[in-house]
Amino acid sequence: MAKLSKAPVFYTVVQVLHSPILKLDALIPELQDQLRKEGFPGYSASIQTGFEVKADPTGTTEPKISQKQTIAHVFASRDSTHSIVLREQSLSYQTVEFDSMSVFERALAKAIEVTSRILEPDSYTRIGMRLLDAVAHPSDDLTRYIRPEFLGLVGTLGDEWDADYTFNETLLIKEERRIKARVLSRSTQLSYPADLIHIAPPIPERFRGIEGVHAMIDSDAIFGGQNGFAREFDGAEILTHLKALKSDLSEVFRSIVTPEALEDWK
Numbered sequence: 001m002a003k004l005s006k007a008p009v010f011y012t013v014v015q016v017l018h019s020p021i022l023k024l025d026a027l028i029p030e031l032q033d034q035l036r037k038e039g040f041p042g043y044s045a046s047i048q049t050g051f052e053v054k055a056d057p058t059g060t061t062e063p064k065i066s067q068k069q070t071i072a073h074v075f076a077s078r079d080s081t082h083s084i085v086l087r088e089q090s091l092s093y094q095t096v097e098f099d100s101m102s103v104f105e106r107a108l109a110k111a112i113e114v115t116s117r118i119l120e121p122d123s124y125t126r127i128g129m130r131l132l133d134a135v136a137h138p139s140d141d142l143t144r145y146i147r148p149e150f151l152g153l154v155g156t157l158g159d160e161w162d163a164d165y166t167f168n169e170t171l172l173i174k175e176e177r178r179i180k181a182r183v184l185s186r187s188t189q190l191s192y193p194a195d196l197i198h199i200a201p202p203i204p205e206r207f208r209g210i211e212g213v214h215a216m217i218d219s220d221a222i223f224g225g226q227n228g229f230a231r232e233f234d235g236a237e238i239l240t241h242l243k244a245l246k247s248d249l250s251e252v253f254r255s256i257v258t259p260e261a262l263e264d265w266k
Helices: 025-036 101-119 235-256 261-262
Strands: 007-020 042-054 064-076 082-087 090-095 125-136 165-174 178-187 214-225
Touching: 007 101, 025 064, 025 101, 042 101, 082 101, 090 101, 101 235, 125 235, 178 235, 214 235
Parallel strands: none
Antiparallel strands: 007 090, 007 125, 042 064, 064 082, 082 090, 125 214, 165 178, 178 214
């Protein structure tokens, strides 16, 4: 896929789930010292609260539900456009300035090299890549840039109808990979999905002006993740699978947007 000079992507993240590192908190000072030398001098910690359900395999007692807190350690670049996020069982690299896959891949490779040298994870259990694209048209007619089948009833009813929002979701399987594509259209200010609000970098300036009718393409691709799936932690192997995930996401993206959109974004 040829690079689009005006691509609508405003957020990109890769996450690698790996074997648990229970002493992660104790290693943060060493990690920070190394990562600041690699261009990530900023640091913050985000505490997230969720719920953990433990079921009785015999079925004789009710499942136990308890609160569980997780800490996300965020190491950010000086301008906060790129960051590395570490949790006990995952490494993420995120950016709001996706230049090209080759540039992104080199940055991720460096993040994996530095962190794995200190954390020494035994294996990886899942690789995922997620992209967010913000699509708006000057005329507010989203069908110019998004194929109608992804916009619900927009364009099929009379002009007296205005859509408050539409949502379309598709789950696809290709070989050992799963791809989920979501298209959300609404008339409001562009914002991150709820699960990213606390850890994602600020939305890039050129997208902050989107306040009217727009669509957000939220797509992610995953390799692994099944129960019992685990492979030796190998940076080169992870990057190989990442290329396949990116190729899948590019193909799905092109199936959602129109030829007019691709022409305007060249």
